[in-house]
Amino acid sequence: KAGVTQTPRYLIKTRGQQVTLSCSPISGHRSVSWYQQTPGQGLQFLFEYFSETQRNKGNFPGRFSGRQFSNSRSEMNVSTLELGDSALYLCASSWRMNTEAFFGQGTRLTVV
Amino acid sequence: QQPVQSPQAVILREGEDAVINCSSSKALYSVHWYRQKHGEAPVFLMILLKGGEQKGHEKISASFNEKKQQSSLYLTASQLSYSGTYFCGTFGPLTGGGADGLTFGKGTHLIIQP
Numbered sequence: 001k002a003g004v005t006q007t008p009r010y011l012i013k014t015r016g017q018q019v020t021l022s023c024s025p026i027s028g029h030r031s032v033s034w035y036q037q038t039p040g041q042g043l044q045f046l047f048e049y050f051s052e053t054q055r056n057k058g059n060f061p062g063r064f065s066g067r068q069f070s071n072s073r074s075e076m077n078v079s080t081l082e083l084g085d086s087a088l089y090l091c092a093s094s095w096r097m098n099t100e101a102f103f104g105q106g107t108r109l110t111v112v
Numbered sequence: 113q114q115p116v117q118s119p120q121a122v123i124l125r126e127g128e129d130a131v132i133n134c135s136s137s138k139a140l141y142s143v144h145w146y147r148q149k150h151g152e153a154p155v156f157l158m159i160l161l162k163g164g165e166q167k168g169h170e171k172i173s174a175s176f177n178e179k180k181q182q183s184s185l186y187l188t189a190s191q192l193s194y195s196g197t198y199f200c201g202t203f204g205p206l207t208g209g210g211a212d213g214l215t216f217g218k219g220t221h222l223i224i225q226p
Binding site: 004033035040041042043044045047048055056057058090092097098099100101102103104105106 | 141144152153155156159199201213214215216217218219
């Protein structure tokens with residue numbers, strides 16, 4: 001079956017702009033989590049959605065937001081981009097919380 | 113709160129053993145282990161759900177000490193394919209408001225040399 005799909009794979013944005021990233025989970029998976037990965041910081045948890053509800057949120061400013069649709073697809077939005085937002089953003093899906101997570105290939109965001 | 117992994121990096125010769133530790137300052141409900149190779153997505157290795165639980169995956173196994181809030185990943189007779197960054201992820205106990213999200217440590221870089 002198809003894996004987790006993230007689009008786009010690469011993005012270049014200018015400071016102050018906003019960006020929307022998309023994640024299509026594995027069919028049947030209802031939990032979607034988002035992570036920011038930067039060198040030296042590992043995988044930083046952004047938020048987790050389950051059945052269209054945000055269940056958990058990491059320690060990120062309010063500029064980072066997300067949502068999940070009825071088909072479990074998820075989007076995350078970053079407004080007023082800063083240079084420090086440059087990172088690999090990974091999405092992971094699982095059939096429910098606290099089970100094996102399958103990661104997408106990520107979206108590489110560069111803010112200039 | 114992010115779990116702490118040690119060591120940060122380790123270099124081994126093929127066939128040697130390695131231990132990667134993961135500790136948390138908060139109570140844990142479960143511990144997850146993942147491996148990420150350069151340029152690839154993290155891949156699931158195993159989940160430990162109960163204190164005292166041990167699991168094995170080929171020559172890779174792990175233990176979970178719930179009371180000490182610690183987990184260790186054991187790689188025996190390492191192979192070149194084991195190279196990568198290993199992440200432990202911790203999941204807090206269920207609360208009335210829901211569970212903490214899966215929070216990862218900063219990772220341990222493992223390099224296996226021939």
